[in-house]
Amino acid sequence: METQITISDKPLNIQSCIDWVMSPQSGGIDVFIGTVRDATKGKKVVRLDFEAYEPMALKEMEKIAAQAFEKWPVQKLLIHHRVGTLDVGEIPVIIAVSCAHRDAAFEACRFVIDTLKQTVPIWKKEAFEDGEVWVAAHP
Amino acid sequence: MKVNVLAFGIAKDIFGGSSITAELDGNTTAELKKSLEKTYPRLKQLASYMVAVNSEYAQDNSIINETDEIAVIPPVSGG
Numbered sequence: 128m129e130t131q132i133t134i135s136d137k138p139l140n141i142q143s144c145i146d147w148v149m150s151p152q153s154g155g156i157d158v159f160i161g162t163v164r165d166a167t168k169g170k171k172v173v174r175l176d177f178e179a180y181e182p183m184a185l186k187e188m189e190k191i192a193a194q195a196f197e198k199w200p201v202q203k204l205l206i207h208h209r210v211g212t213l214d215v216g217e218i219p220v221i222i223a224v225s226c227a228h229r230d231a232a233f234e235a236c237r238f239v240i241d242t243l244k245q246t247v248p249i250w251k252k253e254a255f256e257d258g259e260v261w262v263a264a265h266p
Numbered sequence: 267m268k269v270n271v272l273a274f275g276i277a278k279d280i281f282g283g284s285s286i287t288a289e290l291d292g293n294t295t296a297e298l299k300k301s302l303e304k305t306y307p308r309l310k311q312l313a314s315y316m317v318a319v320n321s322e323y324a325q326d327n328s329i330i331n332e333t334d335e336i337a338v339i340p341p342v343s344g345g
Contacts, residue, residue: 180339
């Protein structure tokens, strides 16, 4: 079970994430890159602020990784999440998964991002031209 | 019992700071929530919120000690 799970306030590096999950035993690597979009429901987004409860977020991401290793024959799994202020086009999250065969890599990668969005204590605030909103806070 | 409570995301806005002291009758998560909602009624307007004890999600009947690290976890939105 080889994992690399980090939270950082520095820009994330796509290539180094891919390089880390590469292995001679892998037949496929799946990468999910989350990027800051310029609009939400037709409203222009000017930036996003990300905040994490870091020790717990790392713990919860480790749990997700452990579940992925249980469900699929994953070789290496990486989750890098950024915190701080991000402009449109910047990268808040990179997930990279290597497996012997592609099906497991696709499924595990999707599972990791979907579960991260449900359980990991990280929050984003969208800044619009006329104010700011914590995403998902209100019904 | 008095406990220190960490706040993140919108909970930080509601509490007006990244940590507060809460006074509760009893020693469970449910009683903490009751006390917090009384002092900060805006908590009740959230879609939901959880309490974490020592950086693990707690259930309503979880026991809290004064020395625990307690945090209010509003709806998460990472990724």
